[in-house]
Amino acid sequence: MTGTVHSATDIALAAQGVRVALGGRPVLHGVTAALPRGRWTCLVGPNGAGKSTLLKALAGLLPLQGGRVELLGRALQDWPRRARARTVAWLGQAEPGGDDLTAWDVAMLGRLPHQPWLATPSAADRAAVEQALRQTQVWDWRARPLAQLSGGQRQRVLLARLLAVQAPILLMDEPLAHLDPPYQADWLALVRALIRQGHTVVTVLHELNLALHADELLILDAGRVRHHGPAHEPATHRALEQVFDQRIAVRPLDGQTAVAGDIGARWVVLPKVPVEAEGGMAAEVARAHPGAFICKEVCHAHRTGSC
Numbered sequence: 001m002t003g004t005v006h007s008a009t010d011i012a013l014a015a016q017g018v019r020v021a022l023g024g025r026p027v028l029h030g031v032t033a034a035l036p037r038g039r040w041t042c043l044v045g046p047n048g049a050g051k052s053t054l055l056k057a058l059a060g061l062l063p064l065q066g067g068r069v070e071l072l073g074r075a076l077q078d079w080p081r082r083a084r085a086r087t088v089a090w091l092g093q094a095e096p097g098g099d100d101l102t103a104w105d106v107a108m109l110g111r112l113p114h115q116p117w118l119a120t121p122s123a124a125d126r127a128a129v130e131q132a133l134r135q136t137q138v139w140d141w142r143a144r145p146l147a148q149l150s151g152g153q154r155q156r157v158l159l160a161r162l163l164a165v166q167a168p169i170l171l172m173d174e175p176l177a178h179l180d181p182p183y184q185a186d187w188l189a190l191v192r193a194l195i196r197q198g199h200t201v202v203t204v205l206h207e208l209n210l211a212l213h214a215d216e217l218l219i220l221d222a223g224r225v226r227h228h229g230p231a232h233e234p235a236t237h238r239a240l241e242q243v244f245d246q247r248i249a250v251r252p253l254d255g256q257t258a259v260a261g262d263i264g265a266r267w268v269v270l271p272k273v274p275v276e277a278e279g280g281m282a283a284e285v286a287r288a289h290p291g292a293f294i295c296k297e298v299c300h301a302h303r304t305g306s307c
């Protein structure tokens, strides 16, 4: 594993030898990682690598079998619950429930850590909720129950709940679920804006072409950290290829970095390179983008040496 050097005060969240078991089976085998403040770190790796489990452990949502998690230099369990809830906002994967609540009410749940017990929402709470619903473009449906929203609309309401917390640290597990490409682009712009404002963002993303927009990648495999480094560094790209058994490739394309492989081609330009696309899309892509590298397994042009 390689690492980026930070001083302790730069660290938003730190895992030190974190071990977690689920259903009696060890899942995280002593994970150590320091996630810097004011940066976007993306957890990536193959299915079952332990990404969601680590994100939950960082959020204090799972009991640890060993090791510890520190939030801003202080052990997680030493934080008063409400102070912690104001500091770290959480968006889980495919969160169930809340179907009868309106979008407004769901977003208002994000304000609970700020509200005295049984208090009615303050003007500041209402302003934070309105801002969050507008940021995620669900303001017009604020009176609609969650059950009457599509998967993508619902996901944007949950994102609004996360933003309404106004926490300095935001953790998101698969935040792009159900979002169509324009809203994925909006989400990316939102994250970059949050980073510019000094927030820390930690995500789990399967879409590697979006993950490459992060500041840092924490690459997991089989419950262990395989690499931690800047998303733009070639060493990080090689580590990424390695954990996916070389079935993907990370290469420059049109002045950006793109992942090609049977997980899908560059998301902005290329929808998907069809298998056995003889004389078809793969070959056209290779001609149009000489810098493009299309996965060996899906690119006929590559196999025939014309890619």
Ligand SMILES: Nc1ncnc2c1ncn2[C@@H]1O[C@H](COP(=O)(O)OP(=O)(O)OP(=O)(O)O)[C@@H](O)[C@H]1O
Pocket (backbone or CB within 6 Å): 022, 023, 024, 025, 027, 045, 046, 047, 048, 049, 050, 051, 052, 053, 054
């Ligand atoms: N409730 C559970 N009981 C037992 N094992 C579990 C449970 N939840 C997850 N696991 C196992 O823990 C491992 C890590 O799961 P986790 O969801 O953290 O992986 P992930 O990297 O997020 O995967 P994915 O990319 O598929 O979402 C997997 O092998 C999974 O089968």
